[in-house]
Amino acid sequence: MTIRIKGDLGTEKEIFDILVQVARCDPLLTTGRYYADWKVNYAGSKPAAAAAAMLHDLCNNDWSIVIFGYPSDANCPDGTPIIxxxxxxxVGRDIELYFDAYDAFYQGYIVDGAQGGTISIPPxxxxxxxxSHVYHTVHTMAGKTQMDxxxxxxxxxxxFRGQVGLPARKSDSHWGAPGVPSRPSPPFPYCIAPYQGWNCGCHIATAAIGAPSARSIVEFQRAVKEFETWTVGETPLLRPLLDAYQLFGPLVAADVRADPVLRADMLRDVVRPAHQLLRVVRVCLDTPPEDPRVAAEIAHAVTTYRVA
Ligand SMILES: [Zn+2]
Incomplete structure (x- = not known):
């Protein structure tokens, strides 16, 4: 075994998307079902960038590494609040990696900056x-201490911070906490995966709302991922919408980013309604159609949507 993402915590998509960012959207990083979990595959030869090379190594050895993506209010197995x-x-039967999948309720975490003050540490x-801790557990650092x-x-x-243009962390401070950094640093440059997978290309929503880690973007991405294959009968419901969105997304997003008025319009007229639509679909999916009136209501709404 290599790296598995725990499949019963409801956060596997978030965790895989974070790994996609570590690999900078390298299409050779994929995932697939492995019993109740998700196995992470990193094909091809060792990538050049250090962080991606480390991930590649961990995906291609015999160690059993399991990533537990927790909601921000959950506790680790030993009772430590993840936040x-x-x-x-x-290290137990497997090498376990515990991770807050929702970035301290989307507030973010901070650490000590190399230039003083605190800086953000994006997921x-x-x-x-x-x-890196896992890597150095696997490749034992003989004679080295915990501090090493x-x-x-x-x-x-x-x-990795250097690779993506973020300020460096203080080299000997392991302190970290949820919070707002005292030193503003550039946002993490989220890459867009060039393939259909869990990493949706939410171009317009990202440009209009701002930081890709904003709560609505995260919800939006999750909803798009869930519903893009949703069908009624033979009709893929959201596929046509998403196709158009993927096609025009990057072009429109560039204009939206540059124009604050357009940005406000897009947020009001496009992004929020789309977000709302996805939320409605989600509620419908969560409602068991036991009540025939509710079922009829949903069928009517779906028909109306298809006609539109
Ligand atoms: Zn550490």
Missing amino acids: SIGGGTA PVLMVHEL EEIQAIVVENA
Whole structure:
């Protein structure tokens, strides 16, 4: 076995999307069902970038690594609230990596910056840090202390920060907490996966709302991923909408980013209604159609939508 994402926590898509960012949308990183879990595959030869190379190594060895993506209010198996650590590792039957899949309720985590003050540690950066702990558990650092391992994790983390243009973390401070950084740093440059997978290309929504980690973007991405294959009879319901969106998304998004008035219009007229539609579909899917009136109501709404 290699890396598995725990499949019964409801966060597997979030975790895989974070790994996609670590690999900078390398299409050779894929996932597939493995019993109740998801196995992470990283095909091809070792990538050049250090963080991706580390992920590639962990996906292609004999160790059993399991990533537990927790909601921000959950506790790790030993009772530690995940929000008090953001991420952590433990060695048991498997090598376990615990991770807050929702970035401290989307507030974000902060750490000490190399230039003083605090800086943000976006989920992909935190993931690189924790993967480095796993990596150094697998490739034993003979004769090294716990502090050496922490310093090494920050070396790897800072290499990734350099790769994506984020400020460096203080090399000897392992402190971290939820919060707002005292030093504003550029947003994490989320890449768009060039393939159909869990990483939807939510171009317009991202440009209109701002930071891709905003709550509505995360919800929006999750909804798109869930519903893009949803069909009634033979009709893929949202596919035509998504096709158009993928086609025009990047072009329109560039204009939206540059024009604040257009940005406000898009947010009001396109993004929020689309988000609302997806939410309605979600509620419908969650409602068991035991009541024939509700079922009829949904069927009518679906027909109206298809006609439109
Ligand atoms: Zn650490």
